[in-house]
Amino acid sequence: MGVLECSGAPCDLAAWKDVLVENFGKVALTVVFAACFAKYLFGATVGRRKLPPGPTPWPLLGNIASLSGLPHRSLEKLSKQYGGLMYLALGSVPCIVISSAEIARELFKNVDMIISNRPGGCFFENMTGCRNVTAARYGPHWRKLRMIAASELFTQKRLDAYKKSRLTEIGTSIKELFVQSETQGPVDLHMWLHRLLSNNLSRVIINERYFGTDEKGMADALEFNNCTALMFAQAGEVVVSDFIPWFAPLTKLQRKGDSYHRTGQLTMAIMRKMTNLDERRKLHTEGRSTGKQEDFVDVLLRSTLADGAPFDDEIILLTLMDILVAGTDTSATTIEWTIVELLRHPECMRKVREELDSVVGNRLVKEEDLDNMPYLNAVLKETFRLHPATPLGLPREASQPFQLQGYTFPAGTRLFINQWAIHHDPAIYPDPYEFKPERFLEGAEINIVGDSQYQLIPFGSGRRNCLGMPMAVLVIPLLLCHCLHSIDFSLPKGQEPKDLDMSESFGVSAPKTQPLMIYAKPRAAAALY
Ligand code: HEM
Numbered sequence: 001m002g003v004l005e006c007s008g009a010p011c012d013l014a015a016w017k018d019v020l021v022e023n024f025g026k027v028a029l030t031v032v033f034a035a036c037f038a039k040y041l042f043g044a045t046v047g048r049r050k051l052p053p054g055p056t057p058w059p060l061l062g063n064i065a066s067l068s069g070l071p072h073r074s075l076e077k078l079s080k081q082y083g084g085l086m087y088l089a090l091g092s093v094p095c096i097v098i099s100s101a102e103i104a105r106e107l108f109k110n111v112d113m114i115i116s117n118r119p120g121g122c123f124f125e126n127m128t129g130c131r132n133v134t135a136a137r138y139g140p141h142w143r144k145l146r147m148i149a150a151s152e153l154f155t156q157k158r159l160d161a162y163k164k165s166r167l168t169e170i171g172t173s174i175k176e177l178f179v180q181s182e183t184q185g186p187v188d189l190h191m192w193l194h195r196l197l198s199n200n201l202s203r204v205i206i207n208e209r210y211f212g213t214d215e216k217g218m219a220d221a222l223e224f225n226n227c228t229a230l231m232f233a234q235a236g237e238v239v240v241s242d243f244i245p246w247f248a249p250l251t252k253l254q255r256k257g258d259s260y261h262r263t264g265q266l267t268m269a270i271m272r273k274m275t276n277l278d279e280r281r282k283l284h285t286e287g288r289s290t291g292k293q294e295d296f297v298d299v300l301l302r303s304t305l306a307d308g309a310p311f312d313d314e315i316i317l318l319t320l321m322d323i324l325v326a327g328t329d330t331s332a333t334t335i336e337w338t339i340v341e342l343l344r345h346p347e348c349m350r351k352v353r354e355e356l357d358s359v360v361g362n363r364l365v366k367e368e369d370l371d372n373m374p375y376l377n378a379v380l381k382e383t384f385r386l387h388p389a390t391p392l393g394l395p396r397e398a399s400q401p402f403q404l405q406g407y408t409f410p411a412g413t414r415l416f417i418n419q420w421a422i423h424h425d426p427a428i429y430p431d432p433y434e435f436k437p438e439r440f441l442e443g444a445e446i447n448i449v450g451d452s453q454y455q456l457i458p459f460g461s462g463r464r465n466c467l468g469m470p471m472a473v474l475v476i477p478l479l480l481c482h483c484l485h486s487i488d489f490s491l492p493k494g495q496e497p498k499d500l501d502m503s504e505s506f507g508v509s510a511p512k513t514q515p516l517m518i519y520a521k522p523r524a525a526a527a528l529y
Pocket residue numbers: 133134135146322323324326327328330331334388389390393394395396458459460461464465466467468469471472476
């Protein structure tokens with residue numbers, strides 16, 4: 001009989017001690033595993049009594065796997081099982097997912113301020129120091145940036161001031177599209193839209209068309225696109241130590257922080273070149289002007305931060321980078337999805353064109369026309385519903401404990417508003433996976449703008465909603481009207497609209513996985529450009 005076999009005879013305690021010391025590593029590991037396993041088995045019922053339902057978390061990792069692939073879709077599936085308010089553990093970070101319009105309404109009505117924080121994380125902490133408006137913690141710095149954006153950058157007055165340059169950009173880009181389609185064959189629609197929208201923004205940021213089709217313009221566009229592609233890829237990486245703090249040494253070893261910091265430096269260098277900031281600051285300090293109408297750089301150069309200090313170079317460049325990055329891909333994604341859906345639904349395309357031809361006829365589209373196009377607006381709402389550009393929104397983090405649906409959540413709880421699940425809720429939208437613009441022309445009106453509606457929230461909600469929404473809700477329908485009024489789109493030979501791949505990828509936005517390659521020929525109205 002071995003020393004540890006205690007049946008009948010008293011145990012040899014000294015021998016026990018020796019074995020324990022010898023095998024300390026193995027014993028400790030066994031205890032940790034046993035504890036994790038017990039938590040895994042019983043945690044769901046005992047430890048989570050006061051939490052909303054949700055899938056059982058794995059030891060250590062929790063439910064991180066639920067965020068892989070297309071997280072908006074896997075979370076929607078889970079919400080069918082666990083409900084509109086679902087609890088997940090991301091490593092050791094508590095997290096809730098809201099998949100119901102009613103619960104979103106309660107959240108934004110009651111605790112908007114508490115949930116207006118962003119979680120930061122390794123990427124933003126190293127790339128921007130969380131000083132940019134998108135990643136900034138809720139507090140005086142963020143409030144000041146938002147206040148300047150709302151009162152100076154995205155006002156109706158400024159949007160009106162750039163009416164002419166918008167029209168010029170759209171006209172120039174459409175002409176370029178015809179040439180490209182005729183000389184080079186099918187055009188990647190997303191890339192074309194991306195360039196147009198970037199130029200539309202560069203015209204308000206620096207008063208210039210920055211991404212031209214000449215050699216320099218092409219090189220600048222390539223440099224900027226490569227940099228944003230790197231940024232998007234890194235922003236989408238799951239850094240385990242963001243969820244499990246024990247892994248911080250590994251993150252350090254992988255030099256993740258260094259590589260995000262380098263991306264930040266590269267972005268700043270590109271933005272500095274684009275804005276010609278050194279020269280602009282010199283002019284500003286000397287009290288001289290560029291002689292052109294005031295642009296975003298002028299506004300930021302004369303702005304002050306929450307502590308009264310003037311905007312430093314970094315904050316100017318970060319603000320403009322945020323606007324450029326957040327504003328182009330999301331809008332290009334939305335317009336591309338709209339055109340794809342219209343190609344797949346010729347009856348809807350016919351109705352939009354009839355409306356355009358009757359309201360606009362044989363002249364250029366005007367911004368005022370947008371108020372007289374109920375069908376086009378319904379088409380756009382249906383695209384925002386079916387293909388939200390940011391299906392999970394941007395993550396929020398609670399700055400204080402808060403209550404929702406009778407549960408109490410601690411400060412630090414991460415929140416995802418699953419737009420995808422809300423927009424595909426069959427109780428609100430029968431046949432939720434079908435493209436049916438008519439649904440927005442019947443029954444009670446559902447609007448995107450205004451906090452009263454939570455059934456269609458592509459721009460998020462509350463005080464931390466999309467900062468560029470005033471521009472997006474003008475530019476997207478306007479550009480769409482111009483495209484549908486003046487361009488005849490056709491697919492490359494042998495391709496049928498019904499066979500188009502309709503899958504989306506998930507990243508900073510959710511574009512079509514396979515870009516739409518398209519021929520573009522002038523419709524009658526194109527002679528006007
Ligand atoms: C289809 C177009 C767009 C969609 C669907 C969209 C969607 C969103 C969403 C869902 C958020 C997060 C809101 C939240 O947390 O509740 C957001 C934030 C933001 N958006 Fe947009 N966006 C679009 C266009 C634009 C444009 C055109 C700009 C600028 C020109 C812009 C700039 C921003 C910025 C800077 C933020 C961060 C705001 C903050 O954290 O305070 N977006 N957007």
